[in-house]
Amino acid sequence: MFTVFIVGTAGSGKTTLVSTFAEWLENNQYDVAIVNLDPAVEYVPYIPDIDIRDVVSARELMRKYKLGPNGSIIAAIDMLAVRAQEIKSQIMDIGANYVLIDTPGQMELFAFRSVGSVLINRLSMDRSAVVFVIDATQAQTPSGYVSSMLLALSTQFRFNMPQVNVLNKIDLLDRSVVDEILEWSEETDLLREALMSNQANKLEADLSVRLSDILTAIGTIPRPIPISAKTGEGLDALYRVLHNVYVGGSDYD
Ligand code: GTP
Numbered sequence: 049m050f051t052v053f054i055v056g057t058a059g060s061g062k063t064t065l066v067s068t069f070a071e072w073l074e075n076n077q078y079d080v081a082i083v084n085l086d087p088a089v090e091y092v093p094y095i096p097d098i099d100i101r102d103v104v105s106a107r108e109l110m111r112k113y114k115l116g117p118n119g120s121i122i123a124a125i126d127m128l129a130v131r132a133q134e135i136k137s138q139i140m141d142i143g144a145n146y147v148l149i150d151t152p153g154q155m156e157l158f159a160f161r162s163v164g165s166v167l168i169n170r171l172s173m174d175r176s177a178v179v180f181v182i183d184a185t186q187a188q189t190p191s192g193y194v195s196s197m198l199l200a201l202s203t204q205f206r207f208n209m210p211q212v213n214v215l216n217k218i219d220l221l222d223r224s225v226v227d228e229i230l231e232w233s234e235e236t237d238l239l240r241e242a243l244m245s246n247q248a249n250k251l252e253a254d255l256s257v258r259l260s261d262i263l264t265a266i267g268t269i270p271r272p273i274p275i276s277a278k279t280g281e282g283l284d285a286l287y288r289v290l291h292n293v294y295v296g297g298s299d300y301d
Pocket residue numbers: 056057058059060061062063064065086089152153154216217218219220275276277278279
């Protein structure tokens with residue numbers, strides 16, 4: 049059983065990716081289980097095998113305890129962590145090859161609170177990985193790219209698990225723009241140049257250059273895999289990389 053947690057910023061395409069990747073895996077003869085771990089989501093385009101909203105619903109918590117939208121998500125995630133073992137047993141009972149876990153939309157309420165990593169660690173099986181979804185439309189500017197990679201890196205540190213970064217929504221960009229983003233991840237000089245060409249906001253350019261130097265110094269972030277969760281482009285590449293993680297490696301470049 050291989051558990052894959054799909055994590056990313058709000059609206060980056062986590063839910064869509066869970067849906068299309070599950071379909072892709074099923075078309076390739078894998079048994080897939082889907083777990084919805086987002087207590088606040090209103091609609092999902094897939095039929096979850098386990099839906100956390102059946103255990104705890106952020107909407108109900110809002111009503112019952114008079115909480116705001118974020119407070120109710122925090123309370124829901126805390127409650128889930130307590131019941132993680134029960135949820136894990138339910139996942140194991142399904143007995144699928146692949147378990148895709150859709151995580152809360154507001155990633156900062158989940159990934160950057162210690163209870164989020166507790167929950168992920170409690171739900172992990174022998175083999176687990178995180179897929180971090182980067183929204184290509186946000187990463188198409190040099191400073192947007194740096195912010196996205198910093199978020200990817202902080203998630204990697206938080207969860208301390210093999211992580212694969214994907215650049216989603218490439219169907220919305222020209223191929224030349226996608227190629228440029230991918231080049232930034234390989235040629236740090238090109239990224240630097242692009243950042244410094246931002247004459248309109250010198251402060252942002254300076255800060256981004258410094259941050260990109262930190263990313264370069266750490267040097268552990270592989271090139272993101274370009275995909276479209278909408279059209280299915282790149283899902284075969286994502287599968288191959290996850291397969292490498294599953295059989296033992298975690299570097300994918
Ligand atoms: P939250 O959980 O609400 O934070 O969102 P999410 O990260 O699960 O994103 P979701 O899958 O709901 O997608 C957000 C919007 O982006 C939806 O309108 C999707 O149809 C759209 N979307 C997701 N992936 C793609 C993609 O690859 N291409 C395009 N064009 N749109 C996409």
